[in-house]
Amino acid sequence: MLCICGPTASGKTALAAELAKQLDGEVVSADSMQVYKGLHIGTAAPSTEEMQGVPHHLIGVLEPDMPFSAADYAAAAGRAVQDIVARGRLPVLCGGTGLYLRSFLEGTVFASQPGNGTVRSRLQKELTQMGPAALYERLCRLDPQGAAAVHPNNHTRLLRALELYEATGQTAAQRAAASKPEKTPYDPLILALDITDRAQLYARIDARVDAMLERGLLAEAESVYLHRACWPGAAQAIGYKEFFPYFENVAPLAQCVAALKQASRHYAKRQLTWFRHMPGVVWLPAGEKAAEQAWQAWQEFCR
Structure with missing residues (x-):
């Protein structure tokens, strides 16, 4: 191939x-x-x-x-x-x-990852208060490779990426490797x-x-x-x-x-x-x- x-x-x-x-x-x-x-x-x-x-x-x-x-x-x-x-x-x-x-x-x-309503609500509030640029910068620090697959203005994927990191403590690559x-x-x-x-x-x-x-x-x-x-x-x-x-x-x-x-x-x-x-x-x-x-x-x- x-x-x-x-x-x-x-x-x-x-x-x-x-x-x-x-x-x-x-x-x-x-x-x-x-x-x-x-x-x-x-x-x-x-x-x-x-x-x-x-x-x-x-x-x-x-x-x-x-x-x-x-x-x-x-x-x-x-x-x-x-x-x-x-x-x-x-x-x-x-x-x-x-x-x-x-x-x-x-x-x-891709294993289904359960959502965390409390974390998501907090992140949504932070998005409103701080803006997507600040949250995207945080994602870049936590998971640079994963951040490369997320557009800063795609709020749904940005919040989900941060939510998954907080829920699992793993980067996108680490979660993929486990799967x-x-x-x-x-x-x-x-x-x-x-x-x-x-x-x-x-x-x-x-x-x-x-x-x-x-x-x-x-x-x-x-x-x-x-x-x-x-x-x-x-x-x-x-x-x-x-x-x-x-x-x-x-x-x-x-x-x-x-x-x-x-x-x-x-x-x-x-x-x-x-x-x-x-x-x-x-x-x-x-x-x-x-x-x-x-x-x-x-x-x-x-x-």
Whole structure:
């Protein structure tokens, strides 16, 4: 099995499709938002042209009001991979949602953690009084790797992460390790794309945001805004919530676009932090030679 990961705007989609085409494979998305229908632009879901004729799985298959957890992803990806392998083809996982990748690749069984109403109420009060930045800073001190998977403005996940840490005294990685089976069914080559020049990465992110706007991102974001009460996941996603102030007439469009670009940069940094903590990752420089180097890495892996 081949896995392509890395930060946003690093070229994962194109590389995965190209390698899958060469290796008679099919791509399985590992993106927490691409799974939803009607959110193709803001989630950077690959277009028909970008798929290069390669079958892609777990893209646009759920209604936006349906919950979809890491455990749900692990089960769905498992079914897709089994189907691909049964037809004699190679599964190529591709995405930037590190928790989803780990949950599938490590075969993690997510045990249900009981909530603590007292702790949750206190944390909710602290969130109101201190703001999300202060609580996120606390999570970064307690569990840096776990914090990399939580957006500071996703209050639900932020409070849950702090609640679980207080309840168990364990980081997210420690809880996952306790749930990890002794033997996992997969032996993947995990390739991660990196852009060491941060200015270049940020320029690519800015250019992609501009391209999304040209493709109709604003209309897609407005649809999310109008359905935000019943689409809670999408309403918290980068690419949509940054435009809510514009729809509410409290901020100009240019300010919201700048906020989206900044949020995307922060997300890319969190992704890099996450993937650097994943064991067994082979890092490749993003760019024109990425496909050639990925092919060489695959050949060595298969020897």
